[in-house]
Amino acid sequence: MTLRLGIIGVGTMGSDHARRIAETINGATLAGVSDLIPERAQAIHDKFGAKIYEDGLDLVRDPQIDAVVVATAPHETHEQFVLEAIKLGKYVLSEKPLTTSAAGCRKIVDAEIAAGKRLVQVGFMRRYDKGYQEIRKAIVSGELGEPLLIHCAHRNMTTPPVYNSDMSIVETAIHEVDVLHYLLGENYESALTFLPKKQTRYTHEGLHDPQIVELDTESGVHIDLEVFVNNQMGYDINCRVVFEKGEIALHAPQNTIVKVAESERERIPAEYTERFRQAYDTEFQAFVDGVANDALTGPTAWDGLVACVTCDALFASRDEGGVRKQVELPETPQFYIDNHMD
Amino acid sequence: MTLRLGIIGVGTMGSDHARRIAETINGATLAGVSDLIPERAQAIHDKFGAKIYEDGLDLVRDPQIDAVVVATAPHETHEQFVLEAIKLGKYVLSEKPLTTSAAGCRKIVDAEIAAGKRLVQVGFMRRYDKGYQEIRKAIVSGELGEPLLIHCAHRNMTTPPVYNSDMSIVETAIHEVDVLHYLLGENYESALTFLPKKQTRYTHEGLHDPQIVELDTESGVHIDLEVFVNNQMGYDINCRVVFEKGEIALHAPQNTIVKVAESERERIPAEYTERFRQAYDTEFQAFVDGVANDALTGPTAWDGLVACVTCDALFASRDEGGVRKQVELPETPQFYIDNHMD
Amino acid sequence: MTLRLGIIGVGTMGSDHARRIAETINGATLAGVSDLIPERAQAIHDKFGAKIYEDGLDLVRDPQIDAVVVATAPHETHEQFVLEAIKLGKYVLSEKPLTTSAAGCRKIVDAEIAAGKRLVQVGFMRRYDKGYQEIRKAIVSGELGEPLLIHCAHRNMTTPPVYNSDMSIVETAIHEVDVLHYLLGENYESALTFLPKKQTRYTHEGLHDPQIVELDTESGVHIDLEVFVNNQMGYDINCRVVFEKGEIALHAPQNTIVKVAESERERIPAEYTERFRQAYDTEFQAFVDGVANDALTGPTAWDGLVACVTCDALFASRDEGGVRKQVELPETPQFYIDNHMD
Amino acid sequence: MTLRLGIIGVGTMGSDHARRIAETINGATLAGVSDLIPERAQAIHDKFGAKIYEDGLDLVRDPQIDAVVVATAPHETHEQFVLEAIKLGKYVLSEKPLTTSAAGCRKIVDAEIAAGKRLVQVGFMRRYDKGYQEIRKAIVSGELGEPLLIHCAHRNMTTPPVYNSDMSIVETAIHEVDVLHYLLGENYESALTFLPKKQTRYTHEGLHDPQIVELDTESGVHIDLEVFVNNQMGYDINCRVVFEKGEIALHAPQNTIVKVAESERERIPAEYTERFRQAYDTEFQAFVDGVANDALTGPTAWDGLVACVTCDALFASRDEGGVRKQVELPETPQFYIDNHMD
Numbered sequence A, B, C, D: 001m002t003l004r005l006g007i008i009g010v011g012t013m014g015s016d017h018a019r020r021i022a023e024t025i026n027g028a029t030l031a032g033v034s035d036l037i038p039e040r041a042q043a044i045h046d047k048f049g050a051k052i053y054e055d056g057l058d059l060v061r062d063p064q065i066d067a068v069v070v071a072t073a074p075h076e077t078h079e080q081f082v083l084e085a086i087k088l089g090k091y092v093l094s095e096k097p098l099t100t101s102a103a104g105c106r107k108i109v110d111a112e113i114a115a116g117k118r119l120v121q122v123g124f125m126r127r128y129d130k131g132y133q134e135i136r137k138a139i140v141s142g143e144l145g146e147p148l149l150i151h152c153a154h155r156n157m158t159t160p161p162v163y164n165s166d167m168s169i170v171e172t173a174i175h176e177v178d179v180l181h182y183l184l185g186e187n188y189e190s191a192l193t194f195l196p197k198k199q200t201r202y203t204h205e206g207l208h209d210p211q212i213v214e215l216d217t218e219s220g221v222h223i224d225l226e227v228f229v230n231n232q233m234g235y236d237i238n239c240r241v242v243f244e245k246g247e248i249a250l251h252a253p254q255n256t257i258v259k260v261a262e263s264e265r266e267r268i269p270a271e272y273t274e275r276f277r278q279a280y281d282t283e284f285q286a287f288v289d290g291v292a293n294d295a296l297t298g299p300t301a302w303d304g305l306v307a308c309v310t311c312d313a314l315f316a317s318r319d320e321g322g323v324r325k326q327v328e329l330p331e332t333p334q335f336y337i338d339n340h341m342d
């Protein structure tokens, strides 16, 4: 039995998912597509034969569509489609961030709790990266003792002029905000954003680059994160967890090593698509398998809310000159204690 | 349109392919299974719902089966199923070695040429490993100059008592024999097997371990290969190509690095399944896509024959005390010049 | 012409210097030794033939002693010997910290300025480590653009019970405080010490472990430093400088790589003596060569004062709960602008 | 008591030793110098104050010279000075190769045995490299089981036009010939030189490049060595010893790692002087300490002879088209069983 998927929003991310369904994913087919820009929907139709829906809500409502993928921009537009899917009892994979406000996340969370069944998976694909999975295993096994400190760096080669200081947090740092919360299995107590005085000359108006983020968890694990999105050098994601008896650190996969011109070289990829292709594929397959098993297992709407609330604290810290702010999380509903990603 | 696959032989390799079709591959379904041991076929049926065929030839002949995967043991049993598939104009993926004699390969090759169409893909999955693909790219691009030397090591942690000195060549070294032939895009001129006097104490009756293989290509590239299948340390596949201006070497993918107990550690996998999972998945998807496109692109029956003839030269060298033997390859038929893997 | 050196204080560090002079250093001989514990001085005399002075000041004053090495404990005892050497116009190498108070450093600085000639070298040996020298070269050359961020970790395997939270700063972090000031060629504007709530179970009464130090320089380079002195894993010194166009990071020298038990391993040394042997040797030779050339080139008394003042700010930050404190440095005297290590 | 050294031959190697004595070595002074080219001797005199001897034999005979360093070219000129030193009972460090013929080595060996005392150290400095020392330790300890195979590569960036195919063996491969003999503590049984058909376009008339050397020891350890002296890429010395339970491989020391332009880079040095500076310094200090202790500990004249005889077998193999040749070593004299480097 092949799952019939519909995608709403086929920009970069959505059209990559369309290709993924058509070429890579097991057990699913691309049945529908919707986009505000008709040419985009048409292109997907032409390539993969998906039916076009002018209105995304119609796609959600069509009984010929078994489950929905939401990849619209801007992110606040996710909300309506996710809510409609919940209303109809359909599974939905929403790109991250789930939506842009804690209030918006809350609406989705409440609707899902009311539906009495997990229906939403949020596209925090890093959790599916093999490296993060190995870190998770090291934390859970306790073989290196307790985790104490985490040092992270998120580096992009360049950003377009439209990318601004807010996006360093809510588009970029949000990946670490989510994945570290998942790795540690606990919430943040405080958050801090520090803007170092010295910036790269490769930044632009409206973007403070690099930025420093600090997070402290309830148990007292201290996290620092460098966000540097115009580093000119590569897409370079670092995460080192320091335990009581050792350290485990991400290593970007290398297939070969080259010796040339007086150096031995490992490649640093230029793009996130190369670095996290495996994570995206695994995430998407997990969604399809979850729907097939009638039991989603990935990041929840509550994870989406936790990320939103934490980013809000990071903004507040930044706007108050770098003071440490409490992360004011509501209590985790029993529904999400029962339904969380292991 | 989903491809209906049938598998003949569901031992370790075949049942892994069954799982792959069911869980990972895009565009195919497991429709049939056959095995001389009824319990094995039954287990696959129970798990994945495939129809059981007592006789593998019946599976090949069933119009409900679009294409065939042959993973029977011993390897000489591949031949009949491959020939039957060719006769019926059905695509077939045969595990490596295609068959165990040059004469057997020749029969398949002749049948395929007579059929006038590529129908056979041989399971030399290393060609699909990302590392070897990067090496291939470096050779083709010429950016490091011409390849001159290749140093390889194929290391297994342990082997069962049944594994003998012949298998070091025809089960193990055959991987390098095939993949280097592919990487370089040329044939071997000579082959040599040297048995070093000193052996590991972890070997057993009938197995000389380690062994040294040397191959020289028509253009004069010199290759050495250590085959060491009880190294107690890990599954460790090395390939370093030395060019005029640099070197490129395989690096087993690492997702994390651990620091513990006064050392910084990369993992060496214990099993080939971990090391080459990506290669197996990509190989199999290429077969399915090839069938869907009515145009196979992978390793050919001719590649199977080349490997067989080269292994025969390696045996002859070994049996004559390590002298360099000519590799007596018949001329490549035009059919396989037109149809080879790029 | 061989330089006649006298050492005051032959505990761990001082007796290692004695051995160094006898076995490794070019152009010097160990002529005198003094220690409050007579057995220690006697042992050095017995091994290397150095004359024993009961009172260290007598050693300084003896015309048979050309230059003096001060390695006494506790560190506040350095001051008197250094001042006496300056008074007599003799060159002196003082172990770090130069002395334990900014006021003490000031006295030495004033005496040296009054003497009108550089006479003091402070034992900040990290500056001579080949790795830090390569980082220095990268900063000075500008080939990676401007330095923006520095991530450091200073990790010891274990500490004795006497080691306390103050020593994390003034014995340990002081190395980074000095060497980063040297690498960047600028002063610190602010300093912060943060005590993460979660500590290792391998710490002891009176020691908060790990600790986080942050420093921001006048130009705005942001530095974070993990000080973790009971990490159970090894002596592991990390320093990554993030530039506008790349990164350079320390790598502890490796002479070999071992593959064993499913892992490929680089060694992490257990002891600073192994990690920084080259730095100690080079530092000491630089002192001897400086004396021979009548022109010291190493870390100055002013560098000793800068380190002291910065550590004081780190203490103040810690005692006020982790607030960022200004580093209140007096203006650099012209004498030390003219006389600083390149 | 400072050792008064005299150097005969101050080309590249000899003048580097002169500098080493003056700047780095403990316990020695440069007292004399001799060179056929008067300007060279004069330059050393001017820099370091050494007395000039027109005739090297006069230097050896002068009672003001305690021990002699022979670094003359061509290598066959070593013999007379070494023999004269032995005759006078003076210690002598001779650059490698000790001399260019087995017969010449034999004369020195016989003279030393007749003298009844070790007086000669041969400049096989690789034995003092920390990496090779760690390999030696792994072999001696047996912690990885028995050594079975050794894979080596000796790569130079470029060679001058005067460098020819013979020099690939007697100037270059001789380093591995000696150091592996030392590491394994046994002699070679057979030797083979293979000239791959395909050569680099960066070679020149008279130089087959690369070349392959194979050596098999008495116990049956099999060694392969790539000699590639115009690799355009760097000075890159590889040695991987494969044991029954693991592998240990040389790693050129790295002080830093750089990330730039989509790659993470370790440096490969351009010159042997950088790669083996530590080995040269340690070797030389060992000679000076050996003289001071009246007991040399380094490579012996017999090691020089072993290397010569082995190179002769490599030449014979090459000249007979790559057949495996016996290494016809005379029995090791008891004198050298009693006097060998541990």
Ligand SMILES: [Mg+2]
Pocket (backbone or CB within 6 Å): A251, A266
């Ligand atoms: Mg790496």
Ligand SMILES: [Mg+2]
Pocket (backbone or CB within 6 Å): B251, B266
């Ligand atoms: Mg590696």
Ligand SMILES: [Mg+2]
Pocket (backbone or CB within 6 Å): C251, C266
């Ligand atoms: Mg490393």
Ligand SMILES: [Mg+2]
Pocket (backbone or CB within 6 Å): D251, D266
């Ligand atoms: Mg390395």
